[in-house]
Amino acid sequence: MTKSKPLPSLIAVIDIGTHKTVGLVGQIIDGKARMLSFSERRTEGVVKGTVVDLEKLHNCVHEAVNDLERVAQRGIEEVYLTIAGPSVAGERVKGFVAVPAHDGKVTARDFNEAMLSAKRLEPPAGRATILYMRQPTMLDGKSVENPVGLQGKRLEVNFWRVTMEEGNVRFRVNMINAMSIHVRDFILASHAAACALISEAEKQGGVLVVDFGAGTTDWILYFKGHILCAGSIPVGGEHLTNDLSVALRISRDTAEDLKVRFGSALHRETDANQTIWKDGDKGVGDQQFNRGTITQVAALRFQETLEFVRKDVLHQLEQIFPGHAVKLDQNFLPSGAILTGGTANLADAAEASTNVLGLPTRVGIPQFEKEAYRKPEYAGVIGMMKAAIEDAPPPVRRPQGTLAWLKDMFRF
């Protein structure tokens, strides 16, 4: 018998980064997304992942939405947003339950009780809970995928809880609502990037995904198929540009141009012998630089940022496994590390990352139907689309108006 096709649904995702705002609208047919429109705008009003001018950001996001709707020829009603940066924090929450059944079998009710007890823990003051991500469930100290029906005495449910400053969530929601669009959910930026880059086998083995963006560097660590921890460093590719600008006494635009063209994540002795020209025509106004200086500055900052990531990962792991000397090596994470984000385009980025993190690293390039978007900087938005499909069911049209209000009012 032929399985009936589900109704096509529209999923819109927007990744608001420090450097650029990227949006994607896809139509979901038979569980797969078909791209309808793609939009990319230079983000304004965000510095190092922190919003400093809401009006500029609003206009920028609104322009992106406008582009998406115009190309897709469909109105956007709901949108998924990414969250990243210093205002986002994560922590591990646990819930326990003693299995009360006389035969020691875990029931669905026990499982729900354990989950509720984990979620009952209050988040820090002034922060809103954004999402809970499943971590391994333990039954008598053993990791199980689904404990229902198994025998045991102590059931432990773990979540990685992502929280965000309440004001930060509020202005994001209000900004999107002001465009007549509903925020369907938030997705952790690093998790979104990971969705586009890693396979289930890599997740099972253990992998570290580092999203080296313009303003922040977000990382997420998967272990035994689940997220183990995540974090964010408020340093990104723009810091490299800034360092070059200061070191070479040039404008930021010129520094960005030189970084992209001649920058490298590794400094080699031979670079000092090379002289490069800003414009290349050697005419009036053209400037010459020593390539060694550029690679030295860029590599130092790049490696320093990854060093911050390494220390942050180890710090988190010490909290999760207290008393265990966890080392960040291939024994712990056989799948190594994946570097993505715009700064991952820097030459020798994978090699430098391998040296700093102590893990075999590759640059993650997302698989996508359009070749033009198969670049590390688009891993976030492409992964968001995958995460939106996997983590949440396709949007369902709900009853609106008085009936919905009445239902909501009397909901227990």
Place this chain on the structure above:
Amino acid sequence: MNLFTRLRQFFSPRRDAFMGPADREWRQLIPQDVRRMPGDELGRKRAARSRLPLVLAVIFFATLGGIVWVSIDDTTAVVAGNGALRYKTDGFYPVPDLQRLVGQGKDGAAKDVAAIKADLEMDTQIASADVRRRGDGSLEIILRERKAVAKIASLPGSGPMVVRLVSPEGVQFSGAGYPSEAIRNLPEIIDYRTSGSGDKATIEGIEVAGPFLLAAQSAYPNLYREWSALSLRDCFGAQEDSPGSNLRVAVRRASQPADRPVLTEIVFSTANWRNELAILSRLDLDGLLRRPGITAPAYVLKLSIQNRTSARPVPEPRLVPATTR
């Protein structure tokens, strides 16, 4: 957050108390208020653009529906073969007469719509004609006919008696297509004087009699059906307030019971017939004609007699024994 949770929070001494996982979940913490119309210009343009396909679709389907409705309008009869002529009337104008008028002109070519309209409106039975050529080349004719309220019979110098119908405006027409029963049931105008001849002949006093008959036909159809004739013998032109100016209506004898005296005539004044028609509709004529003291074989009901005992004259219907004219 349901009503009971809200109430509990409202009466709670400490709002900040953590009330479970849902309390700090962003969806509960920040209720979404999606504006139907964005505030800024870009948003308004977006909203207008997103509604444009809907508006265009509505216009398209409304137009389509209109075309279909007009096409399948069954009130318009297709009278000519292969749908060349579509005809609709509010009266009885016969199709053969119409086809004769629509037929080819003197030079054998098809008439234009203005010529057909003029030809149709030449006939006094037709008040107005709407003639148009449709997209498929067929002709559509919609007629508005004059309403007949009475008939007149005249005897020309030679030939049989001619019965013509009269409209409330006093226009006489042949009544082509009218069923014979409908013509028979119309009251006949008698004792009239005319000026002019043929279709242009004018009945003196029809300015009063026409509206009177139309009012009776539309507002008091049961009374009107019993009338066999309207005599304009005492109707002095259009001078409604002339003393003694009357509209004399003859009542059908066959419609009256045989066990009581017959009402032969009802007399209305030309000045006050509207009130008198209202009074007549409320009168129990049968009861009046069966009262003790009603001894004559036939009576005339005079509605125009007015009681002058008070300062203001009051209409006082009175039954008067009929006399032979």
